[in-house]
């Protein structure tokens with residue numbers, strides 16, 4: 001198949017960027033989009049041109065590094081799928097793919113498709129630590145946890161920290177990400193000891209970092225590769241309002 005890659009090129013965070021088109025022929029429909037980007041980079045290097053900078057690490061939907069906009073959609077056209085899991089068979093022969101970095105004031109572009117996601121790290125850092133000792137393997141069975149609580153915690157823990165929810169939200173809100181990080185600890189008894197401080201510190205940091213407020217558009221849930229439910233935002237809001245005496 002043939003496709004045209006229309007890619008955002010920006011040499012550093014202070015430069016003005018622009019789209020550049022790269023026609024690609026003989027594309028194997030079973031190769032991944034990132035393998036196609038690798039192929040393009042090999043060609044650029046052979047021609048003595050600067051390769052395209054993009055983030056990816058695991059290429060297995062785990063690390064959250066590969067977030068890019070594809071044809072205006074965070075992580076591209078497939079639901080619950082990270083960009084690194086997209087294959088060329090998901091696109092049409094002759095299609096033009098517009099590929100650009102996630103856009104948010106809290107995500108400065110470092111170069112080309114690579115963004116600085118450290119604002120999300122600072123939200124996690126503000127959450128602090130869990131003081132319960134891990135113990136031995138057998139200790140994991142000493143405390144009874146309801147199946148519902150376990151499911152909710154594990155569902156929230158699936159967040160890979162990619163930032164797609166923020167890029168897709170018209171308010172650039174980090175509520176889904178922050179809610180997931182709060183819920184996955186709060187739902188289990190071990191995470192409840194520091195829960196009060198954690199929710200205040202994480203929500204305050206989220207606001208200080210310049211993320212917008214949630215107004216229930218739910219586009220975050222639609223693009224999330226981990227399928228995180230907006231129920232985690234309700235959890236976060238309930239805990240926060242309780243802490244500030246309004247819940």
Ligand code: SF4
Pocket residue numbers: 064158159160161162163164165166176177180220223224225226227228
């Ligand atoms: S909630 Fe979903 S979209 Fe947001 S950072 Fe986590 S995995 Fe990515």
Ligand code: FES
Pocket residue numbers: 055056057058059060061062063064065066067082083084085160
């Ligand atoms: S490269 Fe790790 S989730 Fe895509």
